Amino acid sequence: MPPKGIRHRFAMKNKNMNEMNAEITTINQKNTTPDDDSFQHSVQKSTKSRKRVQKSGGTSTSKENRPKRQKPFADRKIELTITSSTSEDEDLDFGEDGLYPVKEGQLLKKRYKISKLLGVGGYATVHMAMNQKTKDNVALKIVRCGEWYNEVSDREIQIMKTIKNSSCEKLDSDSPIGANNVVSLLDNFRIKGEYGMHVVMVTEMLGPDLFSILVKSNQKVLSFDRIQRFSRDILNGLHFLHSNCGVMHLDLKPENIMVTIDPDSMDLNDPNCLASVKIGDFGLTCYTTEDVTRTVQSCCYRSPEAFLKAHITPAADIWSFGCTLYEMATRELLFKCNDSENCSRVFHMDNLSNLLGPIKRSLFKKEKENEWPLEQVFSEKKVLTGHPESTNFICPEELRKRTLMDEHQAQACSDFMGELMKIDPKKRLTAEQALKHPFFMEHC
Numbered sequence: 301m302p303p304k305g306i307r308h309r310f311a312m313k314n315k316n317m318n319e320m321n322a323e324i325t326t327i328n329q330k331n332t333t334p335d336d337d338s339f340q341h342s343v344q345k346s347t348k349s350r351k352r353v354q355k356s357g358g359t360s361t362s363k364e365n366r367p368k369r370q371k372p373f374a375d376r377k378i379e380l381t382i383t384s385s386t387s388e389d390e391d392l393d394f395g396e397d398g399l400y401p402v403k404e405g406q407l408l409k410k411r412y413k414i415s416k417l418l419g420v421g422g423y424a425t426v427h428m429a430m431n432q433k434t435k436d437n438v439a440l441k442i443v444r445c446g447e448w449y450n451e452v453s454d455r456e457i458q459i460m461k462t463i464k465n466s467s468c469e470k471l472d473s474d475s476p477i478g479a480n481n482v483v484s485l486l487d488n489f490r491i492k493g494e495y496g497m498h499v500v501m502v503t504e505m506l507g508p509d510l511f512s513i514l515v516k517s518n519q520k521v522l523s524f525d526r527i528q529r530f531s532r533d534i535l536n537g538l539h540f541l542h543s544n545c546g547v548m549h550l551d552l553k554p555e556n557i558m559v560t561i562d563p564d565s566m567d568l569n570d571p572n573c574l575a576s577v578k579i580g581d582f583g584l585t586c587y588t589t590e591d592v593t594r595t596v597q598s599c600c601y602r603s604p605e606a607f608l609k610a611h612i613t614p615a616a617d618i619w620s621f622g623c624t625l626y627e628m629a630t631r632e633l634l635f636k637c638n639d640s641e642n643c644s645r646v647f648h649m650d651n652l653s654n655l656l657g658p659i660k661r662s663l664f665k666k667e668k669e670n671e672w673p674l675e676q677v678f679s680e681k682k683v684l685t686g687h688p689e690s691t692n693f694i695c696p697e698e699l700r701k702r703t704l705m706d707e708h709q710a711q712a713c714s715d716f717m718g719e720l721m722k723i724d725p726k727k728r729l730t731a732e733q734a735l736k737h738p739f740f741m742e743h744c
């Protein structure tokens with residue numbers, strides 16, 4: 301059972317600098333989405349509780365009755381609301397194998413003073429806390445108790461320590477490029493709860509995840525410039541993980557990409573707005589030297605080799621990045637799941653073939669151990685052939701229907717996604733090669 305991603309809960313209205321990176325309040329943005337209704341529709345389908353709240357400035361005067369001059373779009377402020385994935389009164393499981401009950405103001409390890417709950421996932425709770433020594437705000441992930449959770453989180457800590465050591469190998473030199481695009485572990489310890497020991501991971505305080513911004517907020521589509529910048533950050537992070545740390549993330553998706561935004565200029569469509577992204581959540585991460593046999597990657601971002609339990613390499617992360625790039629551009633999933641409870645390998649592989657063309661069985665043969673998934677998907681066939689009439693969602697024409705991109709940008713993005721999502725993992729770009737793709741040369 302892979303751990304579920306941790307979703308953040310964002311309380312609004314707090315202007316505190318330290319908290320600002322964890323909470324988005326308002327964003328100035330242009331209302332220039334080409335097909336606003338379709339975007340709205342697609343987002344509402346995926347998040348039932350999505351709300352749009354107009355900013356109430358409290359400046360109501362008698363002038364309100366006069367005919368108003370329309371403000372330029374760029375001056376309008378739209379309150380960005382990120383809907384919580386957990387409700388205030390949700391019953392949290394504190395029993396056996398359950399969560400650790402933390403109280404506001406509680407001091408852990410005589411150092412970390414809990415200030416508030418940021419999120420609840422299937423695997424842990426995440427709290428904001430202040431390090432009493434440094435006075436920095438940090439994020440504390442307190443994992444459920446129980447042997448399975450302890451083992452999984454110990455492994456995650458081991459991986460995060462490897463990453464940390466790789467980012468400061470040479471003490472007197474700068475960190476390698478990409479080290480800043482990966483969430484770093486600051487501390488880890490255990491605390492005793494009523495039902496057993498809980499692992500605690502301390503990381504830097506981060507902003508909302510990209511999923512919250514793309515799907516669970518009223519943020520409009522990202523500008524091409526912003527998509528390029530975030531893509532560069534993600535690829536730098538992946539290159540660092542693959543080449544410097546010798547690890548593969550294996551669960552790259554918008555939920556695991558954290559966004560940090562300059563609180564003074566929060567318009568992601570404004571080129572001057574400082575925002576960067578970092579890759580987090582290393583619960584499924586493996587060393588590149590490992591023979592990965594367990595199920596990795598969330599199914600909507602899962603590579604063909606992971607579906608077929610074939611040899612897993614860093615190219616699997618590049619595939620997930622391709623799916624994430626599509627989502628950054630359109631706010632829609634490229635590959636949807638048939639059923640989150642009973643996800644079908646055959647359904648997903650058919651969809652990959654519909655979009656990307658024939659898939660050869662021979663490419664994914666791995667001695668005896670993956671015969672059964674190959675048999676399930678291919679049966680007697682040597683090649684999986686998709687429906688010729690299927691919509692090619694990543695072709696430039698389709699991208700233009702769903703994004704703000706012009707002809708050249710759509711062409712560059714389409715070419716880039718084609719290179720990132722090659723069926724044959726050996727033919728996919730590496731992170732380093734991807735950073736040199738003409739997609740990054742295209743100007744807005």
Ligand SMILES: [Zn+2]
Nearest residue numbers: 599637638643
């Ligand atoms: Zn699925």
